[in-house]
Amino acid sequence: MSFRFIHSSDLHLGRKFASIPQPADGNIRGRLMEARHGAIAALARAARDHGAAHVLLAGDSFDTPTPSPAIVRQAVAAMAEAADLTWWLLPGNHDNLRDAEPLWDTVRQAGHSNIAVLDADRPVAIRPGVTLLPCPVRFRAGASDPTEAMQQMEVPAGDIRIGLAHGGVTDFTDSGGAIAPDRDARARLDYLALGDWHGRMRVSDRVHYCGSPEQDRFKHGTPGLCLAVTIDAPGAAPQVTEVRTGHFHWTEIALQVTPGADAVAALALALPPTGRRDTLLRLRLSGRARLAGRAELMAAALAAAPEFAHFEIRADDLATEHDASDLDLIDRPGGALRIAAEALAADPDDRIARDALARLYSYVKEGAE
Template sequence: MPFRFIHTSDLHLGRRFANIPEPADNGVRGRLMDARHTVIRRLAQAARTHGARHVLLAGDTFDSATPSPQVLRQMLAEMREQADVHWWLLPGNHDNLRSAEPVWEAIRRDAPSNVRPILDTSVLQPAPGVHVLPCPVPVRAAGRDLTASMPATATPAGALRIGLAHGGVLDFTDSGEHIPPDRDRSAGLDYLALGDWHGRLAVTPRTHYPGTPEPDRFKHPGRGRCLAVSIDGPGAEPDVREIETATFAWIRQELPLHQGESAADALEALLPTADRRNTLLRIIATGWASPAAHAALGATCDRHRPEFAYFDLQSERLGTLHSVSDLDQIARSGAIRLAAEALMHEADDDQQPEDTRDIASAALNRLYAYAREAAE
């Protein structure tokens, strides 16, 4: 009979999202924090749908080593309610064994019977004939590959071998912490459940990162998900299926603009049409646009911004095409006209430093927008 389980990681419960601006009456940070808790129930439902009784959480259950009592107790209460699912919690780098020792001790002491903190490297047996080789993170920067002991870890002949670890398969700092991408082969693993990378990544058919079940940044495209894994027996290739679990979508879109193009229409065509309240959107405007197009782009963003959980327009890479006709729409004479001409001259002067030209161009665009607002 196949062994089925849910592979997830990087819940980061308690994350505060201080990097997300929060306008008055928006409450987006609180909603984002609550969604990370709500995903526990979604993971349990994914397990039931998949016919699984176990959830393997490959590190970073908490965003820090010191989650609040509310975050900790509410997590345990929610997992207790999902009593038909067994939760296996591996310490990661954010909630490593040393820094979060009081937290893991509290979980060991107070957790319901269906929640198991993994506090050492002892082989676990979630089901008959199934052995899990865990690698809890001892300190935030261990400086070594924590899966190195897996090849020598003995399990009974004919048993499923599942590795559970937290860390990267690439080492960009020469720290020695990276996990070899062929660890599944060298350790004779039927499956290696990894955490740490917040995006979905299949390293090999047997080695996977599920990504966080509730996204927390624009870096990784798509909605959060978990992996429903089924293994028919020792040596069989795992069947791995993605199940969406997230409340929020984080979307980063490029908006390339060209001379003469309607910036407002181009943006309208790019905006998602569904579930805007649960969408965090970042638009990266590039190319060239007139001051009028800059103003229209900003006005369109302002009109739609309240519909989204978060809406960010980044226009630093959008250049400005200046013309005398633009100045005429600001003012035909007087001090304001003289100021506009001076800004246009500075923005178009190749002898000026780039940051000076950028500042002058942005000021001219702002002046144009103010003039148009006053005229309406």
């Protein structure tokens, strides 16, 4: 009676990653897009490794309701090639039933028996003794709990009941369009597989967000993964195992700087020593630094940046300290650059002026070397 499956969601196939700057000598956006397609093969490996014959995708398999024909056809072909697995696709808010009707028609018309589009609020027999209760998203924004229909779904007595939905779980203090946190109990579910939240989250023993199989933002801080789930019998507690599927890792490092401390050495210790080519890194600097120390730190960060898939520096919270001796290194008193530096230094709370002063100092130092 034991049933094993893979719970995944939010592949966002076709995502263009327009917010990531494209370096002149690289193609990080293309690599990120390809990794999202590669997540299909990663999910297939996870299923085989854990003895699962079914992959449940809890919404937003595609990033938009109108992905390019190549994105759709290649995704369908990759799933069809894994003919030993059955792929259950639930429309989410990005690829909802109304806006993405041609998309789902294309998937259905491909005619692959191992790919099923869950386009109705009705129970589906996955295999004898196991019933799936899907609730596809009909519109991009809804005002009601998308899982409410599960309570009215008729399921054969003694079946394992698995809910599949896409949306947020809250305590109903917002608009009322969120999933009830106790939906598993209300609908007598053995497991509720949720999508929409791109990070891993356990809501309760029976309610889980799997996150995205590939990270797509710095927010969550965990690598892309899926969940391998085993349910031994109706009413039994599900056994949930996290399985890493992600190729890229998005990570954010916070570095506190203090005058007199060796910030360059601290940076070297904070940066990941391996896997840099497949790491997107955001460096957040805070604290206080002298002009010279700030310039050295920025130079060290920029020197390491090309080793990473993407590297960005956020220094809004890094204050710059200086005195007359620092300004003397820029120009003599009365000199044009000195006058400009003094004007920039006049308001220490002006972030733009503070950054400009630090950059002016760096330019002068570079020119002197």
